[in-house]
Amino acid sequence: MQKIYTNISQIAGDVIIVEAKDIGYMEIAQVYTRRGPSLAQVIRIEKDRIFLQVFAGSKGISTGDRVRFLGHTMRVPSGVNLMGRIFNGSGKPLDNGPELTDNLIETGTPSVNPVKRIIPNKMVRTGLPMIDVFNSLVVSQKLPIFSIAGEPYNELLARIAVQAETDIIVLGGMGLKYDDYLYFRDILEQHGALSRSIMFIHTASDPVVECLLVPDLSLAVAEAFALEGKRTLVLLTDMTNFCDSLKEISITMEQIPSNRGYPGDLYSQLASRYEKAVDFEGAGSITILAVTTMPGDDITHPVPDNTGYITEGQFYLKNGAIEPFGSLSRLKQQVNGKTRDDHRIIMNTMIQLFASYRETLEKQSMGFQMSDWDRKLLNYGKRFEESMMPLKLNVPLEEALDLGWKILGECFKPEETGIRKTMIDKYWPHGKD
Amino acid sequence: MRKAKITAINGNMVRVSFDSLVVQNEVAYILHGTERLKSEVIRVRGKTAEMQVFEGTHDLKVGDDIELTGDLLSVELGPGLLGQIFDGLQNPLPELARRGGFFLKRGIYAEPLPDKKKWEFTPLLSPGSMVRPGERIGYVPEKIFRHYCMAPFNLDGVYEVANISPKGAYTIKEPVCEIKDKDGKITPVYLSQLWPVKIAIKAYVEKLRPTEPLVTKMRLIDSLFPVARGGTYCIPGPFGSGKTVLQQLISKHADADIVVIAACGERAGEVVETLKTFPEITDPRTGKSLSDRTVIICNTSSMPVAARESSVYTAITIAEYYRQMGLNTLLLADSTSRWAQAMREISGRMEEIPGEEAFPAYLESRIASFYERAGVVRLYDGSTGSITVGGTVSPAGGNFEEPVTQATLKVVGAFHGLSRQRSDERKYPAIDPLMSWSKYKSFIKEEQLARGHEVLRRANDLAQMMKVIGEEGISLADYVDYLKGDFFDFVYLQQDAFDPVDEATSGERQAYVFDFIYRMVLNAEFHFEDKTKALHFFHTLRQHFKGWNSMKEDSDEFRGVEAEIIKIVSERTVKNRQD
Numbered sequence A: 001m002q003k004i005y006t007n008i009s010q011i012a013g014d015v016i017i018v019e020a021k022d023i024g025y026m027e028i029a030q031v032y033t034r035r036g037p038s039l040a041q042v043i044r045i046e047k048d049r050i051f052l053q054v055f056a057g058s059k060g061i062s063t064g065d066r067v068r069f070l071g072h073t074m075r076v077p078s079g080v081n082l083m084g085r086i087f088n089g090s091g092k093p094l095d096n097g098p099e100l101t102d103n104l105i106e107t108g109t110p111s112v113n114p115v116k117r118i119i120p121n122k123m124v125r126t127g128l129p130m131i132d133v134f135n136s137l138v139v140s141q142k143l144p145i146f147s148i149a150g151e152p153y154n155e156l157l158a159r160i161a162v163q164a165e166t167d168i169i170v171l172g173g174m175g176l177k178y179d180d181y182l183y184f185r186d187i188l189e190q191h192g193a194l195s196r197s198i199m200f201i202h203t204a205s206d207p208v209v210e211c212l213l214v215p216d217l218s219l220a221v222a223e224a225f226a227l228e229g230k231r232t233l234v235l236l237t238d239m240t241n242f243c244d245s246l247k248e249i250s251i252t253m254e255q256i257p258s259n260r261g262y263p264g265d266l267y268s269q270l271a272s273r274y275e276k277a278v279d280f281e282g283a284g285s286i287t288i289l290a291v292t293t294m295p296g297d298d299i300t301h302p303v304p305d306n307t308g309y310i311t312e313g314q315f316y317l318k319n320g321a322i323e324p325f326g327s328l329s330r331l332k333q334q335v336n337g338k339t340r341d342d343h344r345i346i347m348n349t350m351i352q353l354f355a356s357y358r359e360t361l362e363k364q365s366m367g368f369q370m371s372d373w374d375r376k377l378l379n380y381g382k383r384f385e386e387s388m389m390p391l392k393l394n395v396p397l398e399e400a401l402d403l404g405w406k407i408l409g410e411c412f413k414p415e416e417t418g419i420r421k422t423m424i425d426k427y428w429p430h431g432k433d
Numbered sequence B: 001m002r003k004a005k006i007t008a009i010n011g012n013m014v015r016v017s018f019d020s021l022v023v024q025n026e027v028a029y030i031l032h033g034t035e036r037l038k039s040e041v042i043r044v045r046g047k048t049a050e051m052q053v054f055e056g057t058h059d060l061k062v063g064d065d066i067e068l069t070g071d072l073l074s075v076e077l078g079p080g081l082l083g084q085i086f087d088g089l090q091n092p093l094p095e096l097a098r099r100g101g102f103f104l105k106r107g108i109y110a111e112p113l114p115d116k117k118k119w120e121f122t123p124l125l126s127p128g129s130m131v132r133p134g135e136r137i138g139y140v141p142e143k144i145f146r147h148y149c150m151a152p153f154n155l156d157g158v159y160e161v162a163n164i165s166p167k168g169a170y171t172i173k174e175p176v177c178e179i180k181d182k183d184g185k186i187t188p189v190y191l192s193q194l195w196p197v198k199i200a201i202k203a204y205v206e207k208l209r210p211t212e213p214l215v216t217k218m219r220l221i222d223s224l225f226p227v228a229r230g231g232t233y234c235i236p237g238p239f240g241s242g243k244t245v246l247q248q249l250i251s252k253h254a255d256a257d258i259v260v261i262a263a264c265g266e267r268a269g270e271v272v273e274t275l276k277t278f279p280e281i282t283d284p285r286t287g288k289s290l291s292d293r294t295v296i297i298c299n300t301s302s303m304p305v306a307a308r309e310s311s312v313y314t315a316i317t318i319a320e321y322y323r324q325m326g327l328n329t330l331l332l333a334d335s336t337s338r339w340a341q342a343m344r345e346i347s348g349r350m351e352e353i354p355g356e357e358a359f360p361a362y363l364e365s366r367i368a369s370f371y372e373r374a375g376v377v378r379l380y381d382g383s384t385g386s387i388t389v390g391g392t393v394s395p396a397g398g399n400f401e402e403p404v405t406q407a408t409l410k411v412v413g414a415f416h417g418l419s420r421q422r423s424d425e426r427k428y429p430a431i432d433p434l435m436s437w438s439k440y441k442s443f444i445k446e447e448q449l450a451r452g453h454e455v456l457r458r459a460n461d462l463a464q465m466m467k468v469i470g471e472e473g474i475s476l477a478d479y480v481d482y483l484k485g486d487f488f489d490f491v492y493l494q495q496d497a498f499d500p501v502d503e504a505t506s507g508e509r510q511a512y513v514f515d516f517i518y519r520m521v522l523n524a525e526f527h528f529e530d531k532t533k534a535l536h537f538f539h540t541l542r543q544h545f546k547g548w549n550s551m552k553e554d555s556d557e558f559r560g561v562e563a564e565i566i567k568i569v570s571e572r573t574v575k576n577r578q579d
Helices: A153-163 A178-190 A208-227 A239-252 A266-274 A302-310 A343-365 A372-387 A397-411 A421-427 B093-100 B219-224 B243-253 B268-280 B305-323 B336-349 B363-371 B403-411 B420-424 B446-469 B476-493 B507-522 B531-549 B556-572
Strands: A008-012 A015-019 A028-033 A036-046 A049-054 A066-069 A086-088 A142-147 A168-176 A197-203 A231-237 A257-259 A285-293 A313-318 B002-010 B013-018 B026-032 B035-045 B048-053 B065-072 B074-077 B119-123 B136-142 B145-150 B159-164 B168-170 B177-180 B186-189 B193-196 B206-208 B232-236 B258-264 B294-299 B328-334 B375-378 B384-393 B524-526 B573-576
Touching (some): A028 A049, A153 A168, A153 A178, A153 A231, A153 A285, A168 A178, A168 A239, A178 A197, A197 A208, A208 A231, A208 A266, A208 A285, A231 A239, A239 A266, A239 A302, A266 B336, A285 A302, A343 A372, A343 A397, A372 A397, B013 B065, B035 B305, B048 B305, B065 B193, B074 B305, B136 B159, B219 B446, B219 B476, B219 B507, B232 B243, B232 B403, B243 B258, B243 B328, B258 B268, B258 B305, B258 B336, B268 B294, B294 B305, B305 B328, B305 B336, B305 B363, B305 B384, B336 B384, B336 B403, B363 B403, B384 B403, B446 B507, B476 B531, B531 B556, B556 B573
Parallel strands (some): A086 A197, A142 A285, A142 A313, A168 A197, A168 A231, A231 A285, B258 B328, B328 B384
Antiparallel strands (some): A008 A015, A015 A049, A028 A066, A036 B002, B002 B065, B013 B048, B026 B065, B035 B048, B074 B193, B119 B136, B136 B145, B159 B177, B177 B186, B206 B375, B375 B384, B524 B573
């Protein structure tokens, strides 16, 4: 029943038009070219003119090539057999393992009914004090990592993947450098996390259309696990490449661009992916961390801007560390009152003092004289930067809080911190000072 | 039934060809296998029409049949709306969850109002009475309100009641009354009626000028940039500046009978918080659950775009319905930018010539006609009802020059601009007093208010100056002026959202405290030896005020602190400027 069509009437960009009948919108087709077969997806239908977005790109396609329609929308295998496997943006294995065809599920499933969501209330421990103590990550949260090019965002992502408390890790790479892909694979392997990971990798040299599929494949797989009760963590890097691919395709399709060439539906496109983050009532969860590189460190660029409106805060990576100012976890209040009774106090006090430290640094750089208090702050700031901020830490929250008290105790007198007496009595190191 | 067939598919838009006729904006169903997908005709050209589909369009094929209904997109208005959570097309989400599970499967629609539930009807008219559209025929109790059953809004002229049901229990499907026109044609009246969402309900005598304040219990809003009952306001702000939190608090505290919340294209998580916490919060005005006076229309960012476009209309139509009962309703739309983007997406698919930033050319007129549905009206029985509309705007890049913000500012009566700087400084609410404005009248005396604004402006100028020339560079008198503004901002404009008392300040208390601050601080002249003393004085004052803010106004503590503040201030006061 699968008919083969050979009349390709237009090839422009990575979109071809083939004349065919009785084809479903968003259906998948196989295009047989001289470079081998490639999948393609229907993105528009005009009577019998079918617009196909070719995953492998249109290079080398001839007007006489065969197109076979498969009669279904994009599918991806799911289930435990995927654990430890690596695929490309079309869902083909990259790790020399067998192709999987069981438990095929559709990608791009409908939106979750809001009444079936629960209010987020569980913390994801990552072992990084800048996250756990100051901007706790919460199950079902969607958080981007805003970063400029050159920052160690992939290292951060890999570290979170290895250290975070979660059942399944799904890594979606978009426009990754090949080295970065190998880096992720090796790190996960070294730390024994590969067996609970699934990777969908699109490298910078792969066709642009495959980049578009990576978030959908990753999230569809994660969703299937979440429905089975698993806590899944989806790591996406880099969403700016995804948006640039969207831009490329929409311009090929002669859509009117809205802002800096990006399509008018950029917000909806991003939202339909990020909103997959969920804590199901009576099942598992999906938490999303996504790198968004900011061209020119410009937060008003359409990609970080639209992302910021969708996500629940952001981690802001700067000078090799998670910047305490500018980073925000909007959901942290839901969890940090239930960890240890000094969590919020340490969080607020240390950040306030760190802000004073930054002011002092500014004063220092302008050549003002340093007072005793300024020197205390400088000492504190340095200690804070050395022991709380590095991205290579792996300390449990409680130890990080103790470390916080230790630093405060070494740098200040109790009354200088503004912490209330009862907490000082309970936690201040070296007795009552 | 008229039919059509699909000829082209592009995203959520399909083109169809038809033989007979089509009606602009009529609802049509796409028949795909066993599925029936709701859509709306949005453009007609020759023998083809374009329709926006309120669902995902995957798998649809050229040749699929279309059923044209002839009805415009409508909502059902009747008892049972309060406390509900609907999607943008008025499907109750809990019912969809019962049928579809975790996901919003396409093509599943549910009745908006329970049709089996019996309502205790009390007639207000008797046979022979004359009624006009929108006039009350009887009522049923709904939560804490008397829910009036009204003559259908779509009638024209005066009708005579032919017969009316006696007091008793009826469902929304049973006629409770029959009315006849001058030709003797009988029209049945039910407890519920349908109304097309994109058309305003106009069954009233006249529209009045909004003059009464709508107290939101936010000092910064009520005192400085007030909103009037029946007025409109907008809250633009960059992401993370607290738009949604502000709207949530207003929905809790505002002095309105009914609050309709349109969560339009925003995060699902925030809606979840509202819909899970509201039933448990007690409304201080009624003593009942907050959800008893709330209707939530929820079309979050990942739900279909075309339904997002309709959701704000669904919301305002429900607000208009309760206004017809003489109630004061408040519509909160979060965010109107997502609604505008939905229009942009659909316009793009129709290949219309774009305006600025690819928004359609009719963006401004659509925004204007939406806000114009707000207002205070006098109903036929002499009572008044109102709709106040508050919309958040999410400007791209936080830049207020963009088309949606600009189009909105032209038509609203108050502008509460949030700034990133104030939210970064953890100032709540982050409404910037220097750029916001309101055309409505505040309950604060005019000269006091003018002084308040002046103090803030002056303090800001001085703060800018100090950044350049340092604290040493300005005179002591200027420094005191700066401290006054800083003090006013800190103790009056900012509120502690986590303090049960400070979270919401009544209108009376605002007037009292404003007057107090005006006399004691803003309009007073102080004497200080030097800047350090001045700073110390204002810090002490600030601390006392902060404590004062979190004390109940009828308590002894409140009066105690007040006396103490008077004492501290009088030690430093030279004289009051005028009196």
